[in-house]
Amino acid sequence: MYRNKIFIAIIVAALYAIGLRIVFGVDSWEKLYSVMSVTFLFLGPAIVGAIAIYFSPEENVKNKIYRYFVPWVPVILFMIFTLFFAWEGWACWIMALPLFLGISSLGGALGAYLKFRKKKNNRLYISLLMFAPLVISPIEQAIGSIPGSYKAYTFIDIQSDATTIWNNVTRVKEIPAKEDSGWLNKFLGFPRPLSAELDTLAVGGYREAIFTNGLIFQETVTEYQDKQKMVFTIKAYPHEIPSTTLDEHVVIGGQFFDVLNGTYELERLNESAYRLHLYSNFKLKTTFNFYASWWATWIMKDIQNNILKVQKERSEHRM
Helix, strand or coil: CHHHHHHHHHHHHHHHHHHHHHHHCCHHHCCCCCCCCHHHHHHHHHHHHHHHHHCCCHHHHCCHHHHHHCCHHHHHHHHHHHHHCCCCCHHHHHHHHHHHHHHHHHHHHHHHHHHCCCCCCHHHHHHHHHHHHHHHHHHHHHHCCCCEEEEEEEEEEECCCHHHHHHHHHEECCCCHHHCCCHHHHHHCCCCEEEEECCCCCCCCEEEEEEHHHCEEEEEEEEEECCCEEEEEEECCHHHCCCCCCCCCCCECCCCEEEEEEEEEEEEEECCEEEEEEEEEEEECCCCHHHHHHHHHHHHHHHHHHHHHHHHHHHHCCC
16 A cells, blocks of 8 residues: 555656646747746745655655655656656756756645644645645746856867977867767757868858757857967858757757856967967856856866867877
8 A cells, every 4th residue: 555655746746847837838928938048947846845745654754765855756757758748858957957856845845744743724724835836926927037158168278389289289080979078068969060261260150060950059259360260150040950960958049048158278288388368258148157057167168178188189280
């Protein structure tokens, strides 16, 4: 009987998560409900955890390991469901899962508190908690997101001459898979860089940074000092990116994330070595930039470090 109660508690929690995702994913309701919101990403898993524990047998809930880790089960079931039906992509879940698991555990603690209060209105409280996202989300959407600008800074030291290094900066020949060291983006399933070649070494110069799966960044030079500094705008057109390339929630140039510009600077360290700096500026437009910016910065740094390692290897081997 206890096993049946546990099973029911987990299934009810998972079904609640699925139902919440359906409501928050309706396009015509986006002014009220959005998957990319604090309400869904933070409050949602807390309620899932609270449901799983509140409806579990009391004997099990007394066990702290149970109350903190059983909420992970409906979260994982929910993840599998959304991946199977392609509601969400793998990359989104990799970024959201640590958040969902941690907060669902906190929700489990709340569920245990309500269960042991021994008050007649506990069921009323858990019911109100389940409907809370439907009330809170419209308020969050009315307040709106606050755009934030961020910088991803990277550098690498290269034992070569300035001319060779700069040639590899302005003209990145095709990068075979064996030279690709961008482990994070590879793990997330994001496109990898292929090539980029500047047509003119001057302000107004244009190049296309080509990635796999049809992703192309169009770059225009806005500041140029030969063998010293190059600043360029970066533009991706979401409608030109195949729908299978990036998840809609992380598409570059889309509603939530966009890269603005990049800068290369070449600093001389001594007669035989230079430091190549690469940094980019990007913007986010979510109600949870405090979390999204951490992931976005990490992803951008992985891309940049990957490119810098290629340029170092080629420059030091005079390629």
